[in-house]
Amino acid sequence: MRALQQLNAMILRELRSYFLSPMFYIISIAFLLMNGLIFSVIISALQQPDAPHGAVMKSFLGGNEFVLYYIMFVVPIITMRTFSEEISTGTIELLTTVSISEKTIVLAKYISASLIYIILWIPTLLYPIILSNYTHIDIGPIVTGYIGLLTLGCMFTAIGVFFSVWTRNQVIAAITTIMVLFGIFGAGMGEYTMASGTMREVAIYINIWSQLENFSQGILDVNALIYYASVAMLFLWAALQRAEAKRWK
């Protein structure tokens, strides 16, 4: 019970520090501008007489690779400060000395960073509402599309938190995370570069682009959710090990 109270308090503390930081608003504005631009481009493209079959929200939530690219930049920017900042300013020492376990700290930082990522997407819910004034909207693919984007982002957040524990330098934490995320993305591209074989089967399974496309098409891909959850748990566990090791040192 006490651990839960500590967790709640820690999450609120983290969220408060995000909301009071100008960085959060800069990221939010950049995020909305990017999303707005993609949304406008898709709408303009679907106006053309020779436009392919498809729907705006399907294209927006996973039918274009740009969404994936900027998530891979936005998430590391959110997570880079989770531990790195506390390590560089020394506030992490304070936390560990007030009998809050490393588990609570890692979990609280992960949950709050994930919540921030989810909050970034909330304004985009207005897009389907705007669209519904002009065309028919299929709710199912929109719901699954958001589930895909949010869960994928939560997996990325876990990876970002892990790299943030390792270094006191926020830029290094962000760059390392971006590199690993692009590595995961690239490994999945093996689906299109390899001809056949087991490695291609693995590439198909871990291909986050095609998973996101499936979600945006209206498919709730539980296999992908298992993949995201297992990777997130692995990195969080690793982050916890690192945090505990630091305390012993």
Added chain:
Amino acid sequence: MISKRYNILLWLAIVLALLSLVLINCNAAYHNWRFDFTSDSYFSLSPKTKDVLKAVKHKGLKVKIYVLLDRLNAAYADTKILLQRYNVSDAVDVIYMDQDRDPAGTKAILDRLKIKENNIIVFECGQHQRFVKSTGLYEWSKRSPLDKNPAKVIGFRGEEVITSGIMSVSEDTPKFAYAVIGHDERSLSNTGVDGCSKFAQAILRANIGIKTIATLNAPKIPEDCNLLIINRPRSIFKPHEIKLLDMYLKRGGRLLLLMDAPIEIRPYQSANINLKNYFKKWGVTINNDLVIDSTQNLAGFGAGTLSAKVFGLHSVVKRMGNTPLIFSNARSIDLPTDKTAGKVQKDMDWTPLVRSSQDSWGEQDLSKLTSISKDAKDVQGPCNLAVSFSRLFKDAKGKATIARVFIIGSSVLASNRNAIGFEHSSNYDFLMNTVNYLTGREEVSGIGPRRPENVRLNLSRSQLKVIFILVMLIMPLLIALIGLIVWYFHRSKRFR
């Protein structure tokens, strides 16, 4: 010492954690936990396909599906998502081949299967093989010769094509439908509005071959004929042809007979008299009338065009629900009633499939169609518009065979006509269910196309501008405003 032990334990834990990750995901990869949330179940398999897969598995067969589609082709993505659903079954094995990255492997398979096509899906089971082209996976919009824009996809027929492919290679012998010619029938190759080329394409997509037969000169109906189609004959069948038909049905033949109301034929009373007399002996009367339904008349069409509900529990119509079919220039067909049942041939079984409403009637006086009214001479409604019947025959050796006949009182629903022809989804389902049933493929009866969410937005310049301002200006500005408010209150609180 403690540090060394800690390191060993840590490495062990890392290995175990990675192993768990791999095991969890390997286990997940063997299952297909994907759920379709689209409003029209675009990517779900129909119960019919599931029945087919079960039947193939029950036979102990395995169908290999080679996907040789260009990965940049739109069909690749749609087919891949759909095939994930098939791949769960033990009945199929999906193999993706890439002509660009693995030309040798692809060539080896194509050479083995003796196929020279590109962008195809190949089905193989034992000695049997079939392939379909990527264009066959879609239903395309009509395009006039003056239209510069390319034809658009209006429906995805992936499931129908793939299920038919699986069925055709898992069957022992290929299926053939024979279309009777020589009586001014509606042609299955005619692409005009009066032709039935779309019906023919659907039959071909179901992997049923189509051949024609001129019964006047033919010594017999070929042995490989799984289905005989007589599509609106407008001239008389000679006794020799009736004899051929009788021989064919007696050996367990399947017949699909489509006959319009005889309004175009003069004198209509004598047209097809032999054919009608032949079935009269079976107890089935094909009336010389035009079915009129004042309450179900289709708006914008003549009095002879009506919507009719499917009827009965026959497997052909059982899964069609309550969707009406469109009949035009239809005639009624009388089945044996309780009173006449004793007089008709023994071992006969019949069922009505489609009926008009209670308010309908079969207009007998076809010479005065400009002023139609119901009178005592007319066939009283509800009228049977499509019927099915079967009859048991025994040959000299006592071997039993069952002849199955479907008579549909209008051929317009098989035609290429817009709105009232084969393109009308219920008409499509009904006819394809019939064809599949008669060729012994009840399981695959009428898997309809999936309609993609085809939204080409038609926004005005000002509407586009409003959206652009909203998403690119107002929304980011609102966030900036919230940020400023937070910053202001936080600052004033700090300095208080």
